[in-house]
Each structure stands twice: as structure tokens, then as C-alpha cells.
Amino acid sequence: MTKQNRLSVEALKWTGNALQILDQRKVPERIVYQDFDTAEEVSRAIASMRVRGAPAIGIAAAYGVVLSVRRHAGENAADWRAKVDADIDGLAKSRPTAVNLFWALDRMKKTLDAHPDTPLAAVLAEAEKIHADDIAANRAMGERGADLIGSAKGVLTHCNAGALATGGYGTALSVIRSLYSRRPVQVYAGETRPWLQGARLTVWELSQDGIPATLIADSAAAWLMRSGAVDWVIVGADRIAANGDAANKIGTYALAVLARQHGVKFMVVAPTSTIDWTIADGSRIEIEERDPAELLPACYREQDSLVQAWNPVFDVTPSELIDAIVTETGVVPNPSADGMARLRMS
Numbered sequence: 001m002t003k004q005n006r007l008s009v010e011a012l013k014w015t016g017n018a019l020q021i022l023d024q025r026k027v028p029e030r031i032v033y034q035d036f037d038t039a040e041e042v043s044r045a046i047a048s049m050r051v052r053g054a055p056a057i058g059i060a061a062a063y064g065v066v067l068s069v070r071r072h073a074g075e076n077a078a079d080w081r082a083k084v085d086a087d088i089d090g091l092a093k094s095r096p097t098a099v100n101l102f103w104a105l106d107r108m109k110k111t112l113d114a115h116p117d118t119p120l121a122a123v124l125a126e127a128e129k130i131h132a133d134d135i136a137a138n139r140a141m142g143e144r145g146a147d148l149i150g151s152a153k154g155v156l157t158h159c160n161a162g163a164l165a166t167g168g169y170g171t172a173l174s175v176i177r178s179l180y181s182r183r184p185v186q187v188y189a190g191e192t193r194p195w196l197q198g199a200r201l202t203v204w205e206l207s208q209d210g211i212p213a214t215l216i217a218d219s220a221a222a223w224l225m226r227s228g229a230v231d232w233v234i235v236g237a238d239r240i241a242a243n244g245d246a247a248n249k250i251g252t253y254a255l256a257v258l259a260r261q262h263g264v265k266f267m268v269v270a271p272t273s274t275i276d277w278t279i280a281d282g283s284r285i286e287i288e289e290r291d292p293a294e295l296l297p298a299c300y301r302e303q304d305s306l307v308q309a310w311n312p313v314f315d316v317t318p319s320e321l322i323d324a325i326v327t328e329t330g331v332v333p334n335p336s337a338d339g340m341a342r343l344r345m346s
């Protein structure tokens with residue numbers, strides 16, 4: 001890898017023997033990579049958010065299938081494919097919202113169907129291709145998004161849609177990286193309660209590349225926009241419907257409403273692997289609800305406490321609040337079903 005193409009932080013690496021995953025629950029205090037040898041372990045790593053972010057989840061699952069094939073097909077067992085299919089079902093249950101997970105598993109299943117006699121070599125090549133293609137897509141999106149931004153002085157991002165959420169380089173953060181390589185821009189990051197992807201991951205990841213970022217409390221976004229400091233909100237997505245409705249980290253919809261109120265532009269940056277062409281609009285997207293314990297202060301966690309918590313971790317931004325969807329194959333301005341269909345044909 002050349003210095004220019006160097007990836008400063010990586011969510012995961014294939015070592016040739018195991019899948020190495022950065023434990024994002026510990027970043028930035030501790031940078032700990034752990035080796036994973038089985039598909040079940042990879043499923044648990046996704047469910048527990050050691051690895052997170054839509055494209056990174058898909059890539060991790062693809063390598064999970066490699067680990068499953070290595071384990072079961074190596075035994076010469078007649079029923080190896082049934083065991084691999086059971087592991088694939090387990091991986092598919094790890095998280096519900098990011099469509100990249102199901103897209104990657106579908107590709108792995110098709111690869112297995114096409115190469116029944118050399119499954120291990122075939123699935124490894126496919127997983128490595130999914131990984132490499134994601135990095136290339138991110139770089140293409142970064143340039144396209146930066147072209148759109150024009151002379152903006154300030155941008156706000158939400159959650160972590162960076163190298164840590166992808167194969168490398170990022171989606172929303174790819175635009176910020178590309179922009180910053182052209183000229184200085186003031187970057188704001190929302191802290192992203194309750195899991196703090198913005199506070200723990202985004203500002204840290206950008207600092208690793210020498211890009212300064214200013215952290216804000218999520219509840220400061222309206223006041224920041226009112227001050228005129230932000231020209232664009234730039235976010236990633238976990239699933240985009242065929243009409244351009246986009247599911248992303250909880251709080252994204254609120255930012256889109258605020259952006260429209262304040263005349264701030266709103267950009268969604270995602271690879272085409274994040275588009276779910278099977279659903280007409282965002283109402284069909286399953287929104288993950290996680291353990292209330294991730295939100296509740298510890299003192300309220302007893303079974304009989306009257307204090308409870310509702311913890312949806314994604315929301316859906318309607319396409320009419322989005323000014324542009326940026327993908328590796330093209331940009332959809334003012335997204336609609338027609339504009340998305342044109343992207344699909346291009």
C-alpha cells in the first residue's frame with residue numbers, strides 16, 4: 001500500500017488465518033485487536049458491537065463465512081454445506097438494520113453455490129473482493145461528495161461513518177477526508193448518544209489523520225446551525241430504500257429536520273451495497289432496538305424499577321429532507337424513486 005493509500009485506522013483485517021477485529025467498545029482508551037476463528041464468534045462480535053457500521057458488518061460477516069467453510073468443509077463431512085448454512089443464518093441474526101450484512105451473506109451463498117468443489121478458495125476470494133471493493137467505493141464517494149460541497153466552511157457529521165465503520169476510509173468521513181485534503185474545513189461531530197460513536201470514534205479517527213474536529217452534544221445541533229457555522233450535514237446510512245428514504249443512527253432524522261429549518265444542506269453518503277432495492281420506502285426498514293441497559297443509568301436497572309428506557313438505535317430520514325445521496329456510481333440529487341431508479345440503471 002502506498003503512503004497516500006495508507007489506512008490510518010482499520011476496523012478489521014484478514015490475517016490469512018483469522019479475522020482480526022478492533023474492539024470498538026474500548027476505543028479510544030485502548031486499541032485492542034482480537035483474533036476470531038469461528039463464524040459464531042464473528043456473529044457475537046457484530047451483535048456486541050466490537051465491530052459496527054454497515055459496511056464493516058457486511059465485510060466481517062463475509063469473513064465469518066470463510067471461517068465457517070474452513071471449519072466444516074475441511075472435515076470432509078457430507079453435510080458441510082448444511083453446517084455452513086446454519087452459520088450463515090446465525091450471522092444474519094446478529095443485527096437487523098444494516099442491509100450490507102444480508103447483501104454480503106447473499107454474495108457468499110451465491111459463491112458457495114457456484115463453487116461446490118473448491119469452496120474455501122472461492123469464498124476467501126469473494127470476501128477479499130467485498131473488502132477491497134468497499135475501500136475503492138469509499139474513495140470514489142469521497143471525491144464525488146467533496147465536489148458537491150463547494151465553498152462550505154463548516155460541516156456536521158453524526159455517529160461514526162469512517163474507516164472504523166467500513167473496509168477503510170469511510171463514507172461520510174471519506175467526503176470529509178477528501179474535502180480536507182483540498183482545503184481546511186471546520187468539522188463538527190455530534191457525540192451520538194447513547195453509544196457515543198461520535199465522541200469516542202469519529203473525533204479520534206479524524207485526529208489520527210491530523211484532521212481537527214469539534215465535538216458537540218447532540219442537543220447543541222440546532223443552536224450550532226442557528227449560528228451559521230454549518231453549511232452541510234454529512235452522514236452515512238445503514239439501509240436506503242428504493243425511494244431514497246435512509247435509515248441511519250438514531251438522531252439523524254432530527255438533524256435532517258433541523259437542517260431544513262436552518263437552510264443547511266443534508267447529504268447521505270453510502271455505497272450501493274447499502275441500497276435495498278426490494279423495499280419501496282423506509283417504512284419497511286426494521287429498526288433495531290437494543291438493550292435498555294445501554295441507555296439507563298445503572299441505578300435504575302433493577303427488574304422492578306419504575307424507570308424504563310426505550311432504545312431504538314436507528315431512525316429513517318424521509319427522502320424529501322435529503323439534498324443528495326452520494327454513492328460510488330453516482331449522485332442522486334433531491335432523491336426520489338425516479339432518481340434512484342436512474343442511479344440503478346447507470
Ligand SMILES: CSC[C@@H](O)[C@@H](O)C(=O)COP(=O)(O)O
Pocket residue numbers: 052053054055098158159160161162165166170171172197235236237238248249250313
Ligand atoms: C459507513 S457507516 C454508516 C452507518 O452504519 C453508521 O452511520 C451507523 O449508523 C452505525 O451504527 P452502529 O450502531 O454504530 O453500527
